[in-house]
Amino acid sequence: MRTLQIGIVGGGWMGKVHAMSYRTARSAFGPEPASPVVAVMADVTMELAEAAARECGVDRAVADWRRIVEDPQIDIVDICTPNDMHLDVAMAAIAAGKHVYCEKPLANTVDAARQMADAAEQRGVTTMVGFNYIQNPVHGLARAAIARGELGEITYVKLIFNSDFMSDRNLQHTWRNDITRAGSGVIGDIGAHCLSYFYHLVDREIEEVLCDLRFVIPDHPAPLSAGAFRSGAQGDPNRRVPNTTDDMATVLFRLRGGGSGHMEMSRVSTGVRFDIGYEIIGTEGSLRYDYERINDLDLYRDSGPIERRGFTRMRMGPTDPRYAALLPVSALGLGYNDYKAMEAREMIEAVATGRPAYPDFRFGQRVQEVVDACQRSHAQHAWVKLPG
């Protein structure tokens, strides 16, 4: 049996989720074409790295990610660090001939994202970005319906990701509140997921954007400890650190060749836990997805007797082989960690069989181009065209 050795860089929330995902993927999908083994985890100090490795059941911990990149036994470098580290770790890993699985957003600038995608293509290594929401097989139904032309011509796309996970002013200041580390506020953090829905579902280009960013929470208490963002972690009540990333954004966009849309994103919408979704309107029908009904998709076809027209609710189930690998019946439903396991499986299968993984670094660059255009639009108070 072939194994693929993985080194995870960053032992916070995503580091832990990725470590769990390889195990789930191995159990759900079996040992072929390769069995993933998380061999080592890195964090900024040995104490943090060892704590993460112990929690995740990983044998080895290192305090310097370069030890992972240099290790000839490692096949895949898995990047779960704050955004500002993605470029350095990925470029070093690619230069060492490693396959790279990187969390979103791919990088903090378009230039960095392009550099990463170019280098990986030149070196011939497999890459993947953690746009996990699109791994939910229910979006395959949506993508197929659009590709078959069931919606007719796309006229409007609405993309939403609102939450209140950062609305508490007493949460400690983290890298997500620091523009030099995060690279962007909500657009790169959660808007990147909206954009991954768009590029996954609609085979169209965004031509131009008009973006308004809002800064709601001016500062947060200084962190009391290093390491990962922990849900609900409170900071030092006597010292506050300025917030340099935005908390909310609204974006209007126009599609090349006709059609338009909007995105709304927030991390501080009090009372809204996780409102993620899309509506895709066409001349002959429409689609609606709402994360609160995570396995369902609503399709409307503008045909037949008018009094019989209405949305049909489709529920994802074991007719999809990836769903079936995890669950034998549709009613139980898959959740966030299951999509992460499907993502890990996608990377393992791609590396083991030598095919490209999806979505790859070039996809990540495409998303980054919109993030960048949104930031420029806000700064210029104007519509900004994307390249191409």
Ligand SMILES: NC(=O)c1ccc[n+]([C@@H]2O[C@H](COP(=O)([O-])OP(=O)(O)OC[C@H]3O[C@@H](n4cnc5c(N)ncnc54)[C@H](O)[C@@H]3O)[C@@H](O)[C@H]2O)c1
């Ligand atoms: N796909 C998703 O749904 C999703 C969800 C959350 C976060 N993310 C992305 O995952 C990445 C990590 O986010 P997170 O929520 O896990 O953050 P986190 O703060 O929970 O964890 C980050 C970890 O990286 C460590 N770290 C920082 N610098 C490092 C370095 N130089 N070397 C090694 N380790 C280092 C930190 O100490 C921390 O343990 C980010 O890029 C984020 O945007 C994606």
